[in-house]
Amino acid sequence: MTAPTELARRVVHHKLFWPVVALLVLLLAAGVRSPGFLSVTVQDGHLFGQVIDIMRGAATPLLLALGMALVIATGGIDLSVGAVMAISLAVSLQFLDNSATADQPSTAVVAVLLGVAVALVLGAFNGFMVTVLGIQPFIATMILMVAGRGIAMLITKGQITTTTSPPFKTIGSGFFLGLPMPVIIAAVAFVVVVIVVRRTALGMLLESIGINREAARLAGVRSRNVTWFAYAASGLLAGLAGIVYGAPTMAADANNIGLMKEMDAILCVVLGGTSLMGGKFYLGGTVVGALILTTIERVVIIFHIPSQTTPLFKAIVIIAVCIAQSPVLLRRLDLRRLRRASRRRAELASQEVPA
Amino acid sequence: MTTLTSPTSTTPRWRTALRRATDRRYMPVAGSVLTLVLMLVVGEMRYGGSSGFLTPRLVSNLLVDNSYLLVLAIGMTFVIITGGIDLSVGAVVALTGLVIATLLPMGLPLPVVLLVAVLIGSAMGLIIGVMVQVFDIQPFIASLGVMFLARGLANVVSVNSLAITDEGFASLAAWNVTFGEKANQFRLNAAMLVALVLLIVGFYLLHYTRFGRTVYGVGVGDAGNAIDLMGLRAGRTVLWVYVISGTCAGIAGILFALYTKSGYNLTGIGMELDAIAAVVIGGTILTGGGGYILGTAVGVMVYGLIQVLISREGLGEAWWTKIFIGAVLLVFVIVQRFLTARRR
Numbered sequence: 093m094t095a096p097t098e099l100a101r102r103v104v105h106h107k108l109f110w111p112v113v114a115l116l117v118l119l120l121a122a123g124v125r126s127p128g129f130l131s132v133t134v135q136d137g138h139l140f141g142q143v144i145d146i147m148r149g150a151a152t153p154l155l156l157a158l159g160m161a162l163v164i165a166t167g168g169i170d171l172s173v174g175a176v177m178a179i180s181l182a183v184s185l186q187f188l189d190n191s192a193t194a195d196q197p198s199t200a201v202v203a204v205l206l207g208v209a210v211a212l213v214l215g216a217f218n219g220f221m222v223t224v225l226g227i228q229p230f231i232a233t234m235i236l237m238v239a240g241r242g243i244a245m246l247i248t249k250g251q252i253t254t255t256t257s258p259p260f261k262t263i264g265s266g267f268f269l270g271l272p273m274p275v276i277i278a279a280v281a282f283v284v285v286v287i288v289v290r291r292t293a294l295g296m297l298l299e300s301i302g303i304n305r306e307a308a309r310l311a312g313v314r315s316r317n318v319t320w321f322a323y324a325a326s327g328l329l330a331g332l333a334g335i336v337y338g339a340p341t342m343a344a345d346a347n348n349i350g351l352m353k354e355m356d357a358i359l360c361v362v363l364g365g366t367s368l369m370g371g372k373f374y375l376g377g378t379v380v381g382a383l384i385l386t387t388i389e390r391v392v393i394i395f396h397i398p399s400q401t402t403p404l405f406k407a408i409v410i411i412a413v414c415i416a417q418s419p420v421l422l423r424r425l426d427l428r429r430l431r432r433a434s435r436r437r438a439e440l441a442s443q444e445v446p447a
Numbered sequence: 448m449t450t451l452t453s454p455t456s457t458t459p460r461w462r463t464a465l466r467r468a469t470d471r472r473y474m475p476v477a478g479s480v481l482t483l484v485l486m487l488v489v490g491e492m493r494y495g496g497s498s499g500f501l502t503p504r505l506v507s508n509l510l511v512d513n514s515y516l517l518v519l520a521i522g523m524t525f526v527i528i529t530g531g532i533d534l535s536v537g538a539v540v541a542l543t544g545l546v547i548a549t550l551l552p553m554g555l556p557l558p559v560v561l562l563v564a565v566l567i568g569s570a571m572g573l574i575i576g577v578m579v580q581v582f583d584i585q586p587f588i589a590s591l592g593v594m595f596l597a598r599g600l601a602n603v604v605s606v607n608s609l610a611i612t613d614e615g616f617a618s619l620a621a622w623n624v625t626f627g628e629k630a631n632q633f634r635l636n637a638a639m640l641v642a643l644v645l646l647i648v649g650f651y652l653l654h655y656t657r658f659g660r661t662v663y664g665v666g667v668g669d670a671g672n673a674i675d676l677m678g679l680r681a682g683r684t685v686l687w688v689y690v691i692s693g694t695c696a697g698i699a700g701i702l703f704a705l706y707t708k709s710g711y712n713l714t715g716i717g718m719e720l721d722a723i724a725a726v727v728i729g730g731t732i733l734t735g736g737g738g739y740i741l742g743t744a745v746g747v748m749v750y751g752l753i754q755v756l757i758s759r760e761g762l763g764e765a766w767w768t769k770i771f772i773g774a775v776l777l778v779f780v781i782v783q784r785f786l787t788a789r790r791r
Contacts, residue, residue, distance in 0.1 A: 169587070227780050228733050230532070234720060235780070239773020245766035346766075352716070355534075355591055368585045400606050400712070404599025410592040411578070418582040 107365035110416040111380045114363075114409055118387045122394045129394060138267045142394075144275075146386045151274035154382040155333035156357035157364075158285045159215075159326030161378050164361050165295075166319045167302040167370025168222060168229035170326045173357055175240025176214050177334030177350030180207035182247040184335055185344040189255040200259035208331040214240070215327015219320035237354065244346035253344040264339025274336045281329060286375055295373075298322060302370025359406070360385055363413055384409065475730030475783050476742040482728070482779060483745055486752045494759050503626075503633040505755070511634065513751040514642035515540070515702040517744060519722040520729070521649040522695025524743045525688045527726055528653070529665045530735025531579065531586035533689060536696040537718030538597035539571050541711065543700025545601050547616070548609035548710030557615040565697040571597055572693015576686035590689075594719070601712040608711040611704060620705040638702040645698065650740045662688060666735030724772065725750045728779050749775070 103109060122142070123130045132141035156173050163170045184207035188194045191203075214236060221232035266273040289295035300308040301315045309315045330350075338349055362368060363384055364377025388409060392402050415421060490500040510517075519536050526533045543564040550560045571593050578589035611617075623636040653659040661684045664674035674681050704710055729746025731738025753775055757768050 225781060225784060227784055231727055231733055231776070231780055234724070235773045235777045238720065238724070238776065239770045242766035242769030242771075242773065245764070246770065250764055250766065355594075358588070359591065362588050368587055398602075398606075400602035401599055403595040403602065407592050407594075407596035407599055410588070410595065411574075414578070414584045414588060414592065415582050418584055420581065420583045 105422070107374060107417075108377050108380060110413050111363050111365060111377060111384060114413055115380055115384045115387060118384065118391050118409075122387070122391045126394050134270070137270055138272075139270045142390060144272065146383065146390050147275045148272040149386040149389065150379075150382040151272075151278035152333045152337045153353070153356050153360050153385055154278045154379060155281055155329050155336065156353060157360035157378045157382055158281060158375065159322075159329035160354075160357040161361045161364070161366055161373045161375060162285075162289065162298060162322040163229070163326045164358070164366055164368060165298040165302045165370060165373035166322050167305070168319070168322070169233065169358065169368070170215075170218060170323065170330075171230065171233040171354050172214065172218060172236035172240055173326060173330035173333070174350035174353040175237050175244065176211050176327055176330040177337060177353060178244035178344070178346050179214065179240055179247065179334070180211040180331035181334040181338040181349055182244045182253065182344045182346050183207045183210045184260070185253045185255050185338070185342065186247055188257045188260060189253055194255060194257040195259070197259040200257055200263075203257070203260060204263070204335055207335050208328060211331020211334070212324055212328045215324040215330070216320070218327060219323030222323060223316045223319045241346065244344075244349075248344050248346045250346075252346075255342055257342065261339055261342055264336060264341075277332070277336055281332065282375065282379065285325075285329075290375075294318070294321075299371050299373065302373075356385055359410060363410070365417065475732070475737075476739055476745070477730075478779065478782050479728055479730045479742055479745045479749060482775070483749050483752065486749065486756060490752070490756055490759070498629070503631050504629075507633045507635070507639075509748055509751045509755070510639045510642070511636055512706075512754075513747050514638040515699040515706060516718075516721055516725060516750065517642045517747045518645055518695050518699040518702060519718065520725045520743045520747050521645055521740060522692035522699075523719075523722045523726050524649070524729070524731055524738055524740055525653065525662060526586070526692045527723070527731050527733060528662050528735055528738050529685055529688050530668060531685070531688065532590060532723070532733075533572075533575065533692045533696075534587065534590040534719050535571055535575060535593040535597055536692065536699070536722060537715035537720075538594045538601065539568050539693065539696035540700040540703050540715035540718055541713070542571075542597045542601040542604070543567055543697050544704040544707075544710035544714060545604040545609065545712060546710070547701065547704050548611050549604055551611060551613040551616060557613065557619070561701055564701050565694060568697020568700060569690055569694045571696070572690040573686070575693065576683075576689035579689060580683060580686040586689075598712070604712070605710070606712055608709050610709045616705070617708065620708055638705050641698065641702060645695065646740065646744055653740050658684065658687070663736060666737070668735065721750065724776055728776065730783070 119130065129142045132139055132143055134140070156177075160170055160173065184203040187203045187206050188199065191199050193199045218229075218233050218236060221227045221235070222229050225232075263273055263277070268276045289298065297308070297313050297315075297318045300311070300313055301318060305315055333353075334350060338344060358368075360381035361373075361378050363381035364374050364379070366373045366377065385406070388405050389399075389402055392399055392405055397405075487501050494500050519540070523533060523536065546567060547560055547564050550563065551557070574596070575586070575589050575593050578584045578592070579586050619637055623634050625635070626633045653662060657679065660677060661674065661679045661681060664677050664679055665681055665684050665688075667673040703714065707714070725746040726738070726743050727733060727746070728749050729738070729742035729744070731742060731746075750772070753772055754768060757771055762768075762771075
């Protein structure tokens with residue numbers, strides 16, 4: 093085989109090939125349909141444009157998906173992130189609402205820290221259930237998924253808490269270095285997570301647990317602590333996501349905030365090439381997954397398709413990417429290529445014999 | 448976690464019988480029956496009054512209000528025993544309800560519409576089944592994809608709540624037979640009848656057929672060894688399990704439409720979790736390989752009873768229901784965990 097085809101083969105077989113193709117196709121389709129789609133303009137020193145909007149929209153699912161990726165790497169799942177979003181936002185806004193100095197930046201910081209701390213506790217609770225009690229992750233986190241929304245409603249007394257606090261609002265709708273604040277927060281979270289898990293052995297330990305918990309334990313990995321860390325991190329990031337998501341409107345609608353967001357987060361992770369079986373995880377791929385998901389929502393609007401059909405397009409992309417990534421399909425294609433190659437070789441051999 | 452009782456010809460019969468009755472496999476189900484009994488006792492003590500809490504009327508109301516959930520949970524039991532999961536059922540319920548609400552005014556005969564509704568469910572299940580069986584995609588993500596598909600299709604059909612005004616449908620929804628008077632009144636309606644028939648069919652299929660045995664065998668996993676040792680072949684069992692679940696979801700969609708007499712694209716959000724919770728409370732193990740259909744029925748009753756108790760307690764707010772369901776689920780999984788702890 094010659095070098096270029098070898099390179100092409102490696103590119104096609106790369107985990108991220110199909111997700112990136114899907115993202116590019118979506119972006120190009122939107123760009124062709126609406127020529128201004130890919131352009132970015134500068135107004136008052138802030139960047140504006142559809143692409144920037146996509147990045148802003150991708151911030152929340154990305155924050156959730158980063159934590160989810162760590163949990164999935166251990167072979168678990170965290171269904172509670174949507175409910176945790178609702179709780180942390182409810183706690184933050186309720187605190188601001190009862191505070192006399194809601195317009196002070198320090199109060200806003202305390203509100204954020206409070207919300208995130210509650211989320212961390214909830215994540216640690218999930219971790220406790222999974223590691224100490226040994227309950228399956230699906231059911232352990234489902235408990236908080238069901239009860240959590242009730243807790244959030246209890247905090248807001250069933251009302252939609254609305255309050256005003258300019259510094260808090262900045263988290264959702266402000267700009268920093270020309271970029272929307274949520275994008276900056278998501279980017280910082282991404283970098284921190286990458287440094288923590290990839291610059292240390294933590295990522296490898298997470299993967300070892302996902303591949304074979306028992307073998308990891310025998311090899312001296314403190315699988316209980318490492319798994320616990322993953323759930324706590326997922327809770328913390330979900331809390332942050334809740335605050336980032338709710339900050340622009342400053343309304344804690346406990347019933348609807350973060351509803352089904354856990355599914356979106358899991359999708360981001362899976363679209364990014366991480367298997368739900370656990371083991372190898374790809375944080376870069378998760379970013380691509382989050383961008384795909386948000387781009388779908390945006391493209392549906394660009395094409396003037398009624399926005400309620402978005403789930404349909406999500407379904408098509410999920411099913412297509414999953415089937416394209418499915419090992420069975422790859423194996424079959426490989427098999428066919430091998431057969432074709434061997435046939436060609438046989439033909440060549442039979443031609444050479446008379447000569 | 449094996450489901451085979453090893454035939455022990457050497458031990459006396461009474462010992463086998465004793466061991467059967469106290470079999471560890473029944474422990475999770477015993478736990479759910481215990482929960483049910485406890486809840487009934489609490490109900491009797493707090494709201495018994497003159498006519499009593501546990502009346503035929505209570506049972507009848509529980510069955511009427513939860514017949515669609517029972518049907519969903521029956522299908523879900525099959526899926527969970529194979530170690531899979533089906534997240535699409537709530538969306539399928541919404542889709543079938545809307546399809547019924549749109550097709551009936553077009554003048555199509557009722558039986559055809561109902562058949563189409565059921566087949567839509569089967570088709571959705573088939574898609575999941577093919578993805579899981581043929582393409583080796585994880586059930587969670589495959590059924591999540593179909594959940595979005597069904598929800599999207601429902602949104603395409605209509606985003607408004609459509610009332611079902613068809614006369615035949617209305618008479619089907621209103622049909623019922625009542626026995627007894629007042630508190631002793633037992634009302635039997637079409638939805639309840641369908642759910643009970645499906646319960647019997649599911650019970651027979653899972654516990655008395657080769658297919659049912661294979662479902663357990665697949666769930667045990669063990670790289671197919673279990674199935675080989677049982678002398679069964681996995682074949683397309685996994686695919687069929689999802690078709691069963693999808694079909695049940697289609698039927699549940701009809702029952703839900705009968706219950707609400709309308710179709711709406713936002714119904715059934717989170718209904719799949721209700722079904723999964725009911726199955727888990729019923730003692731079926733989420734990793735697969737163990738569980739009973741009748742346990743699931745008990746689970747659905749517990750689930751329904753939670754809501755009855757909360758409303759009787761006067762905690763009408765929706766959040767108490769959610770917190771209480773979470774708490775019951777928590778207590779139950781911890782108990783189940785300790786009951787099954789020594790088996791591993």
